[in-house]
Amino acid sequence: MRLALGIRYNGQAYDGWQSQPSGRTVQDKLEAALSKFADQPIRTLCAGRTDAGVHALMQVVHFDTAVKREPFSWMRGTNRFLPDDIAVQWAHPVPDEFHCRASALARRYVYVLSQSPVRPSLDSGRVGWSMHPLDGDAMRAAAALLIGQHDFSSFRASACQARSPVKDLRRIEITRVGSGERCRWHFEFEADAFLHHMIRNLMGCLVRIGRGDERPEWISEVLEARSRKIAAPTFSADGLYFMGPLYDAKWGLPDEATLQAGGAPYDGPP
Structure with missing residues (x-):
């Protein structure tokens, strides 16, 4: 059986999503909790890897398992073994053809910025x-110039592993x-996909324009x-939230994960 989960987490305490030898990642914590609940090893794939300090309002993962439990039980049982800053929001069985990353039609992020002295x-x-x-x-005028399919190399981290810098920013x-x-x-962003640090680099430029520089x-x-x-320095990860993929x-x-439904609107940090 293939199962999809919607995950929400505060990324402050973690070294990003992807599993690392330190064990201090969201993926490490989630897989440990799933494995305890299922009483067998479980490995997951995610829709979008987040960096250290980045949060998620709806990360989507999938995994295959022979363990038969009700979706509600997967949600409640896994949450029992997760730290307080990570929680499964929903669990749904999906066909074997579903892939949380490859099946996504769009991805969304929001950056929350405090303006204060x-x-x-x-x-x-x-x-x-x-x-x-x-x-x-001024920032909206600049943002309008970014909409469409472009080569976003100027907003791409040197460690980015994407095959192409061309993305459709919608x-x-x-x-x-x-x-x-x-x-x-x-600042809400939606695209077919994003490059490594793309949004934080876009934010650096938009804020520079917003300041009048x-x-x-x-x-x-x-x-x-x-x-x-040529671009501005990479902006802080603190206010970045993965709103999730759309299918x-x-x-x-x-x-909230369906393109035709428009996805869940952003209603503030969790």
Whole structure:
């Protein structure tokens, strides 16, 4: 039987998603919990690997097992063995043809940024920070120039293992919550796929434009240069959340993971 799980986690305490010898990754914790519940080793594949400090509102994984349990039992039983900052949100049996990564039609992220003269305290590690006021209109004008299929080499980390830097960036939505010098900004991104550090590098450029250090048209120059040296420094991982992949409705997954349903809207950090 092949099973798909929706996972939510706070990434502050972990060295990213992918298993490492340290054992301090989300994948290591999840597979240990699944293996305890199933009383046999279980290995998982994920829809999108997240870096150290990055959070997930809906990571999707799949695995194969001969153990027969109800989906509800997989959710509750696995959560019993997980640390408090990782939790299975749902479990669904899927056909053998389903692959959490290859079957995804789109992927979504949100970056939560605190604009304040004082650094975050209670939200430390869960939001990015700008001490300077940001111009939303300028950032939206720049974001519009990024929409479409482009070579995003200028926003690609040197360690990126993607076969091609060409991605279809379908949506960037920038909204402000609150007014005055203290507020929050939400940057939502949707694409067919993303390069390593792509969103954090885009954020570095958008924030630079929002501060008034560059004009919106500068983002086109960065894009066309296809050189990481031209772009702004990589922005902090703290405020980055993987909102999850989106799939065809034929797989029977929850609406929040279904493209036709539009996916679950972002409603703030967990």
